[in-house]
Amino acid sequence: MTGKVIDVTGSDVAAVIAEQSGLILFDLWSPTCAPCRALAPILDDLAADFVDELQICKLNVEADEAIAKPFAARALPTLALYRDGLEIDRMVGLKSRGQLTAWLESHL
């Protein structure tokens, strides 16, 4: 866990899922999506809040459309939560820091 949001490209996704133990939150976003931009500082803060418990990875689907396919994301932003290589939950749309904190804490 880095305490920071990291940018991940399509080719890195499988490696991140395979190598990272514990919780990983993938944020599928696009620079042209306003709710995605509003979510960005919240995710930065969550990365610090959950510094020892969660790794947050951003996936820019506009830069690499193929990234979205394995996640089957139909809307942005999509937040996919993984534990030990498997997706355990997801959220779609802009959420508050409080809502996301409650959601993440329910999976710790």
Added chain:
Amino acid sequence: MTGAFGGDPAIKAALLARLESHVANGTLRFGGTAWDGSGGSPLGVSTEGGDSADYAARFGYPLAMAGLLDPLTAYAEPDHRATVALRWVECVAVGADLSPVPQRIVDHFLTAMGADRVAATAYAEVKALHRAEASGTAVRRGEWTAARRRIEAAAEAALPRSPERAALNICATACWPLRTSSSILSTLIAAWLQDVNREADPAFAEADRARAVAKLDEIYQQTQPLRDKGEAVDIPALFRTGEPALATAFEASLARMNARYLERTRSVPDIVLAYLAAAK
């Protein structure tokens, strides 16, 4: 970093020169954080990126302040946005300790909404957590969460649209660690701005507002079949035709509310810059 700009006047001068150059070139833009390689938002051009943590590390501003820079400049009148971006740097003394500033700004907006009077327990709890954090005491995430949940539950129990509920909600919004939060101040200020909608309009009675909303709902329901067929429906025009006096009064009230919101928005930069300038 030791204080603002690491105590180095050259860092402040270089940052100001960079901003001034972008102002002169017309490449300083306002709104969302952005950097496209040749121009962008104040945070974007300052860091040639847009990372609040990078800004905080380079220039000695607390992370919470760095996260506020772009929203703050966007709140100013369009003609004054560049001036606010420059004053953000100019008004801070080299080497000033800016670490107490976020807490002072939080306190400003909490008291502006009467939290110290009508939500005294929640206000004291949030202040105590921020004080503990500032003194270096480790405050676990669970403590923030527990406090926030208590405050949110109290807000839910308070009367809708009451000053107490509004004050409790803003206390919950402030109930996050300041050192690791880049979004807390912008979220808090946005909540204070939105609260202007809660203020009653003495020139438009609540009963009339309720009647106007009911009429608009009725028009919306009645015109649903037309929208389903893809036809354009002008709801305000139908409202004006059906209830001309009520529609006129409602629209005038909306205009007054928008004016109050805009006035409050325009006041934000001066409030924040005063706290930055006062830091020693």
